[in-house]
Amino acid sequence: GVVFLNRLLARAAMDAGFPVMSLESHGMSRRGGSVVLNLRLGSHESPLVTQGGADLLLALDEQEGLRNLSYLKSGGTVLVNSENEFPQTVLIELQRLQIKTQIINATELARNLGKVNAANVILAGAVAALPAVSLSKEDLQNSAAAMSPKAADLNCRAVELGYNVF
Numbered sequence: 048g049v050v051f052l053n054r055l056l057a058r059a060a061m062d063a064g065f066p067v068m069s070l071e072s073h074g075m076s077r078r079g080g081s082v083v084l085n086l087r088l089g090s091h092e093s094p095l096v097t098q099g100g101a102d103l104l105l106a107l108d109e110q111e112g113l114r115n116l117s118y119l120k121s122g123g124t125v126l127v128n129s130e131n132e133f134p135q136t137v138l139i140e141l142q143r144l145q146i147k148t149q150i151i152n153a154t155e156l157a158r159n160l161g162k163v164n165a166a167n168v169i170l171a172g173a174v175a176a177l178p179a180v181s182l183s184k185e186d187l188q189n190s191a192a193a194m195s196p197k198a199a200d201l202n203c204r205a206v207e208l209g210y211n212v213f
Contacts (some may be wrong), residue, residue, distance in 0.1 A: 051167055052170060055168065059189070060088050062189065065088045099119070103119075103174070105127075106128065108128060121146065125148050126174065128166055130154070154166045156169050169205045170209060171187050176211070
């Protein structure tokens, strides 16, 4: 899920020559709690992203997206796997903060691909399509194939699907 997504983005960024820092916080994840991952590309002193400091927020579900919106900076982007839009009151506030909202139903796309577990890789492909992100679709496909050789074909198709969703 989210751990593979973070590692995929980190590896693709490293392979593309970016300095990368990552921090995993599993908290109470074994009991249904959140897994929060911070990934910083470029020169930073700490892997920790503070509230109001993130350019991009990725969420594998709508509730996690809503819970972590405070980490986005004004002008940032939130990319969420959901079949629903955010509530209207949230959308109005995001507009006020000039936060771009991209909601895709990666779970349904993955189901159509034949592997619902590929939703995270579809989100990675969608990240590469964002203008503010300097990772290419090919960077992600190469990293996905190297990280999971048995699922290389499926993951490459999932990246492609996510990249072309917008």
